Amino acid sequence: MKRFSKMxxxxxxxxxxxxxxVRAQEAAAASSPKDEALRLFxxxxxxxxxxxxxxxxxxxxxxxxxxxxxxxxxFLHVAAGNYSIPRRLGTxxxxxxxxxxxxxxxxxxxxxxxxxxxxxxxVRKAYAGVSDFEKTAPWFGGRQATMREIMFFIAVHExxxxxxxxxxxxxxxxxxxxxxxxxxxxxxxxxxxxx
Numbered sequence: 001m002k003r004f005s006k007m008x009x010x011x012x013x014x015x016x017x018x019x020x021x022v023r024a025q026e027a028a029a030a031s032s033p034k035d036e037a038l039r040l041f042x043x044x045x046x047x048x049x050x051x052x053x054x055x056x057x058x059x060x061x062x063x064x065x066x067x068x069x070x071x072x073x074x075f076l077h078v079a080a081g082n083y084s085i086p087r088r089l090g091t092x093x094x095x096x097x098x099x100x101x102x103x104x105x106x107x108x109x110x111x112x113x114x115x116x117x118x119x120x121x122x123v124r125k126a127y128a129g130v131s132d133f134e135k136t137a138p139w140f141g142g143r144q145a146t147m148r149e150i151m152f153f154i155a156v157h158e159x160x161x162x163x164x165x166x167x168x169x170x171x172x173x174x175x176x177x178x179x180x181x182x183x184x185x186x187x188x189x190x191x192x193x194x195x
Contacts, residue, residue, distance in 0.1 A: 032133075033148045033151065037148070037151035037155050040156075040158075041151075044155065044158035048165060050177045051169055060072040061107050064168065071165075071172075072107040075116050076104070078158065079116050081157050082116075082123045083119055084099050089147060091126035094118075133147050
């Protein structure tokens with residue numbers, strides 16, 4: 001009887017655990033390097049656009065110090081990277097695009113935001129075209145980089161400048177929209193009951 005109880009318990013545990021393991025394996029199999037890099041990229045890219053929209057137009061020429069990029073210059077630097085780096089993935093930059101001086105090409109908020117949005121679509125198009133993640137392309141320092149590394153580099157570049165722009169925004173009294181939304185949700189929560 002004791003042995004039967006142990007076997008029954010083991011069978012019940014297996015029935016409870018196996019479906020979870022199978023679902024986790026299916027989810028992992030459904031996630032490619034492209035999916036993972038795109039999730040990271042989209043997270044930062046969407047936040048960059050929201051931050052660009054939240055920062056007042058009169059702050060687009062603000063810079064934290066002499067010789068440091070202004071608000072508009074950082075957003076346009078990101079856009080330039082979104083056009084330049086995907087060339088290594090096989091996606092050409094738009095006709096007439098010149099990375100030299102692109103970050104200083106305008107300080108007009110609407111134009112900066114539109115340039116940022118278009119450049120983000122360029123990256124998404126580039127990611128969609130990658131099928132061989134082990135294929136290599138020339139990279140910085142004269143070495144070769146895999147398509148996977150380049151895709152993740154683009155996502156990291158977005159995140160690097162997202163952090164920079166969060167600091168710029170806060171220095172100018174602008175709370176990132178997603179933080180403001182989280183704070184509002186917290187304020188709407190009923191107070192926790194004390195024991």
